[in-house]
Amino acid sequence: MLKEERQQFILNEVGIHNRILLTDIADQLNVSVDTIRRDIKELHAAKQLKKVHGGAVSLGFNNYNPTGKKIYSLEKKSRIAEKALELIKDGQVILLSGGTTNLELARMLPPKLKLTCFTPSLPIAVQLLGKNNIEVIFIGGRLSKDSQITVGGSAINMLSEIKVDICFLGTNSIHPMEGLTEFDWEIVQMKKAMIHSSRKVVSPCISEKIGSLQRYKICGVEEVDVLITELEPWDVKLDAFKNLNIQIL
Amino acid sequence: MLKEERQQFILNEVGIHNRILLTDIADQLNVSVDTIRRDIKELHAAKQLKKVHGGAVSLGFNNYNPTGKKIYSLEKKSRIAEKALELIKDGQVILLSGGTTNLELARMLPPKLKLTCFTPSLPIAVQLLGKNNIEVIFIGGRLSKDSQITVGGSAINMLSEIKVDICFLGTNSIHPMEGLTEFDWEIVQMKKAMIHSSRKVVSPCISEKIGSLQRYKICGVEEVDVLITELEPWDVKLDAFKNLNIQIL
């Protein structure tokens, strides 16, 4: 592997994750840590990233979600986000709902990808603001303190005026019979509106949430075009969905 | 976890909550309190926060900005924001434009003050989200990368539908004859709309910007009801404004 390639890879990883561990990279590329260390040293000198003890971080941008809430099941969500990335093509217009899985997706969007991205989520907007090739359009409205997305008539109104290629709908509960359900009524309204504004609905959902039920119904399973989970395709939990949609690992 | 990440996390927490407890952070990050103590010590030495018994607090002025841009003249802006606070009464509906002075104002809003607050600024929205008694309504639209506020037709449209008690209009240039001017055309449009949506227009403005001129005109001085600056009332720079408005130290 050429040095150039390696360094490109490193920059890419930093772009996606905002931080890397020396050992991780060395492991992934099957070279010694010394080599990576030297690469990082060079990239640091070239001001492409910031070298820190144990690895490197991206320049000038914050590594954390702005509101500092803890994210659970980050590994799984990261895997799901990775899969979700494959659905996005250059130049598309997408809609990201709230939720930490989508935040992870936002973080992982490659720096070179050109997109127009609608979102009602404050943390996601902050994250996307750091990506120069992404045009961010924020859905205005009243900010809900705990979900950190905008809700209410104004937001729904704004949603009614758009039509996007793909909507990534962070999902709290999905059930083979009952469809998507949600705890918060205002968010239900938002998600309904998002579905109406999208040609394709993708539902990233960690396994814990599959099969669960909550108070209010958003829509039936038939409205969802793609379900993304971290489970293997043959997992029993997915059987009930097999006659309906596309599923991905 | 990298030291860098940890420290970023700490700064984030301080930026949002204005204060942190040593034990809280240690708990959240699963490291010993000693480690956090050392981090805080370093950050204190780097003047990123103020170390206190049991934790840390943010410095007198705000340096939380998600994109890591530098803020100049913080002292002055802090003083101006303090003055601006006096104009706000419990239960009012206010509109905060972008800019670091307004960000500072947002940070200084007392936690018990009940307000409804409109803003097109992403950093301000993040800051306000941490205050439980403030209802935040975000003006949606396309996010401008460098100013970090929403702009464009959609945002202006949303502004046209509201009427607030006070608008705090972050000001780039104010001139006794030419009025308020701005460099960016899109922001001009936004500010015009904000003025129309407000019963009272307040212009917080550091002395460097008084008397300066930029490319596009927003409005005449007569549209501004209050000018807030850090200068003493008898300063020569203010003479030209004396027959027009209220001025505060």
Place this chain on the structure above:
DNA sequence: TTAAATACTGCAAGATTTTGCCGTATTTTG
């Protein structure tokens, strides 16, 4: 084409940093 020069990579030894823990001061609180 061949030989020399140069660049790249992995390894190892010693230096440095990071981190948790412990005992002892210091501060806070009732």
Place this chain on the structure above:
DNA sequence: CAAAATACGGCAAAATCTTGCAGTATTTAA
């Protein structure tokens, strides 16, 4: 004032960094 919480300094283990060196690959030049 006394108990509890917090701060501080030193210590040791683990991780990471630095540096020099040697073997291999790549480029340059004759």
